[in-house]
Amino acid sequence: MDLLASPEQEEIAATVAAFCAEHLSIRQLRSRIGEAAAVDPATWARLAELGWFGLGLGADQGGAGYSVVEEAFMFRELGRCLAPGPVLGAVLGARVAAACGDATRCRSILAGEALVAFGDPDAGAVVGPRLDGRLLLLDAPGSDYVVVCDTSGAALLAIGEVGPLQRLDSLDPGVRLATAEVSDLAPLHFVDAATEPVGLRAQVLVAAEAAGIAEATRDISVAYALARQQFGKPIGAHQAVKHRCADMAVAAVAASAQAFFAALALDRSSPDAAFQCASATFVATTAAMGNATRNISNHGGLGFTWEHDAHLYLKRAHLLEALLGGRAAHLCELLDAPGPLTV
């Protein structure tokens, strides 16, 4: 048992972080506000070249042969810098295609030729061999497919199969949001959660991304608390700010620890995997929301400006918290599923 990152995992995280700092930073996110796609095609091709979308797929499926644990390391880094682009859709979409034996579509997604929007089902929507209900689509413009999942299974559908897109004036300027209806639709592919638990994987990756937000906002606050002087000393010397930063550290550590614990549980198909994944999404999105809020408080008036990044973290945290059924969705899982002492 060792819950610390291996040197190889640290390297994966460092590589992702370095690439994001150069090509997927908040500066780039801001510069593309108003553009049709979140990421320019050349950058997207680079991501594909680097093998990001197939990190957790087997080599026989065109992937790198790592697991959901390494994917979680990648998503934590994406969360830290609010990396734009439909990476979640690509990772999950390729997995559904691979699980359904569709090597052609899988490879085109891995190669970055086909884009996949993540479709989050509204409460009451049906995910199954026939799809029904309303979806919130992340980065649908320019996408070829939509991947939809919940804890019962996952579907891949062509973007043309969903009803007309209702584009939103997106709260989160880093993600192009739209809604669409599907009505009794047979998707290109559907895979049952018992065969391939895509929904649990989505929970882990959202948790890892949220953990990254919790960590980044903690670090931004600590840097500001050291630099900003009031009453003749850094504001971080005042306990009101100092203790808020300490609380941010506690929340971030809890979020990361549980996200990776859940990734390991899913990777091992532990009997308590569903419980661990639901816990991870809950704890990590709560931490992201809490820290994004505290980060604004620590910055005073600056935290309310468009110019400062604090609001971008807050808005992404809201989006992640609302995905996968939101906070209430995992209630039964968290109450009734076998936990650590009963397995």
Next chain:
Amino acid sequence: MDFDFSDEELAFREEVRTWLAEHVPADKAPEDGPAMRDYDLAWQRTQYDGGWAGISWPVQFGGRGLSTIEQLIWFEEYARAGAPSIGANFVGINHAGPTLIARASDGQRAAHLPPILRGDVVWCQGFSEPGAGSDLAGLQTRGEIDGDELVVTGSKVWTSFANLADYQELLVRTDRDAPKHKGITWIICDMRSPGIEVRPIRTMNRTAHFSEVFYDEVRIPLANVVGGLNEGWSVAMSTLSFERGTGFMADQVELARTVDDLIALARTTTGPDGRRPAIADEEVARRLATARAEVAALRAMTYASVSRNLRQQTPGPEASISKVFYAELQQRVGRLAMDILGHAAFDLVHDPLVGEGWPAWYLRGYGVSMGGGTPDIQRNIIAERVLGLPR
């Protein structure tokens, strides 16, 4: 990164589970007083006879010398078996013993370690004073050298189990001219020495958990000094790092069981509508689910701490992060228990077969959060030593 246990570790878990199933006492610990002391020491003796005393202590000092992973397994099985909490043995096993192992002379170790392991003696901790709580280094209890003795005058407070203890790990000021961290000495004090008066303080849950201790020219042999005169601060800090590190692992693991017990209670207790079980109430269900998720995170944090300990041995300031998370969660769970119980929350009855009830557990949480440093002091430690913010 992996969370698989090795075959040896799994075999160890099986061994622990079997032993605990056969030896955990059927009756529960009395609330306080001599009866609690007798109960706790008898259970320590049982563990000693079974070869389980001092699981984290090195073999050369009579312990099991188990790795942090095996300790974790032990505590998980311990919680699963519903074994008694460490109670009056806490200071001896988790503080004084490890400190003696780290800093004492061979003679001091030979005299004191075996009785702690055997369950012959109870230790207490004389650190906090009325004027030195969070600012521990401001302590004023005096120790004056007179021949081969230290003459101690002053007072200590919040001393858990002082009224039941045989020995105390005592911090006194032996150099009043030195900077405050430099003039402190760590000494072994026999609690039966003339001049010691122990006045138990009742806690909010009625029990005499801790005491005030007064010292009126108490004469302690200089041979009882551990780690050298005026070296007491560094000796004390090694103790606190144990308390904030593995010392709380048992509590953190235990909380998972407690929350599952609370969910079971919510299934059988009538809820706020007077008809359905409490768990059918949406707010109760949501708070229980939240607690279960947070306990999972606490466990993941504990596993991560264990992993870190395996790489760097002594617990670092990161232990304060788990402590803050645990203390707040424990209090939320306690409050939830009170809400689920309804009117039954107002009965502090102590049942010998059930032990401490939910209301007493809830109240005790207010003390648990203070032990080893208040939540505010833990936040200072996190901010200054983990995050690098200024003092």
